[in-house]
Amino acid sequence: MVPVASTSVSEPRASTDGHAVAARFDVVGIGNALVDVIAHATDAFLDAQGLVKGSMELIETERAVELYRALGSAVEMSGGSAANTLCGVASFGGRAAYIGKVGRDELGAVFGHDLHAVGVAFRPGSPEGDTPTGRCVIVVTPDAQRTMNTYLGVSSLLGPDDLDEATIAAGAVLYMEGYLYDRPAAKEAFRHAAGVAHANGRRVSLTLSDSFCVDRHRADFAALVRDEVDVLFGNATELTSLYEVDTLDLAIDRVRHECELATITTGPAGSLVVTPDGVVDVPAADVPRVVDTTGAGDLYAAGFLYGLTQGRPLDECARLGAIGAGEVISHVGPRSLVPLRTLVR
């Protein structure tokens, strides 16, 4: 691995007519719009409910009701992986917009409010009858691990018609969340959004989100990454699964030929930034006490994308990512409690 600490990436490619107009947003995100329902519980609760610690499982209405009934006292707060990232971008001082579907219900109103409250422009797409806003039941164990059970509700019904093309065209970087990449309409929406972004001279980024998502849609993900993704976010498990290789080094060799840039989060070790020219290894932030790891990857992406859109060197982008991740794992909840810009020296 060759250190390339102070490299920054090239300017975004020009639009099809050769002129990229000034971006109105730094980052425009697309993802599953979810409200988190967060409760503390013991390992025994996970066992009794048949939950695998650290995993994300999709659940249907009936199971959601059953699990919620068994769960202790909970707190509701807006979540959704890409939405957390966009709130982080805004918190660092970037201009952010978010596209995601919510229902005509109270949790949908809560979700919209909380984006608006931190200055993220919200493009909610169209509701679908009475299909409710999605929610993610997060069980936090005493070791700060989070186990997620997601009832997607209306969020997963996003399709090409829900995309606000003018917003995508106006964002320096498009950021798409792998969790949403499931139904055919959403896959089509990702391709379409990437096309709009590239046609307007923008960069396209994607987070692999979860090895479960990667396993389920490996061929489609691999094609999307190869064809459309300029900046890829993932961890070692997701990346080795994507390329079906045994070691991270083999995965790195693959991704550096396919993407302009990839970041690989390595938990407490920090992150790696991969370019065609080499790999930068950046340590994690110092966190006195890890309370809840929810949102770590999301806020890493926030810091990284903020740095990238400000033209910072890649090692500094990764350090901004580490600042975001470090703040969010020091408390309960998937979004920063302090303006992240105040943590940047």
Add this chain to the structure above:
Amino acid sequence: MVPVASTSVSEPRASTDGHAVAARFDVVGIGNALVDVIAHATDAFLDAQGLVKGSMELIETERAVELYRALGSAVEMSGGSAANTLCGVASFGGRAAYIGKVGRDELGAVFGHDLHAVGVAFRPGSPEGDTPTGRCVIVVTPDAQRTMNTYLGVSSLLGPDDLDEATIAAGAVLYMEGYLYDRPAAKEAFRHAAGVAHANGRRVSLTLSDSFCVDRHRADFAALVRDEVDVLFGNATELTSLYEVDTLDLAIDRVRHECELATITTGPAGSLVVTPDGVVDVPAADVPRVVDTTGAGDLYAAGFLYGLTQGRPLDECARLGAIGAGEVISHVGPRSLVPLRTLVR
């Protein structure tokens, strides 16, 4: 003031037929069922919104929408003064039930879940068409003060028909929340509930809740206290307002002739327990860092009522109250984060 530290109060009066059956619940509460919407903000935000720090104001739909729009990112968690108290009673290890009205909506489901989750039996009364669950917008300033704006929704429509008489009859102590004492139907419900409790040989307690409530309904409150209340909860402002006297000592002289027992919370100084025989002064718990004072009075009442129903001496009841209050002000949110029984030495 005469210290009567180890006095405990007499047994509850006998039922009308002379036989009090064993109580199935230690405490049965009635109050405004609300979900709290909690956000941090600066003093400048309070000024800009014309909010008086530390106050509780009732707001209508339009103002609720306007205030929520201006508010930063928020967290939703179940609240409601008496509901917080009953959750505290259960958390100490007591048997608790709660009567309060919620709407047929998501926040209503959240409210019910969070009672159930800590083992409080919930008797929700009947919904009223589509009238929504009430909510309390709580702004926490950096000095840990909370400023509350309450949209009551369906909660304030509670009337005598919403009372589960069997539950009231089965509770050793009935606990009623002054905030709810506003509309004629609710006032009637309080009288009716007190009648049911006394007819079954139970004690009746009341919290004055807020000097605003006391001012608004002084004559009715005073009559209720005189006629029906065995155990009164309040602070110095509420009590002097109730009796329209200038000093706390004068108010104490009044209340000791009207109630078997009264507690007066005195903030960081602790609390006073007043009986016809004297006054016990009990210090507050040692709290390293006060984060959010929401729920302090509610959890004081929880500890006190738990101790009372376990037959503990009054100074110990007040100390249990101090433990409850101390826990809840050390974090954001109106309910305890740890089982309160684990904090009792």
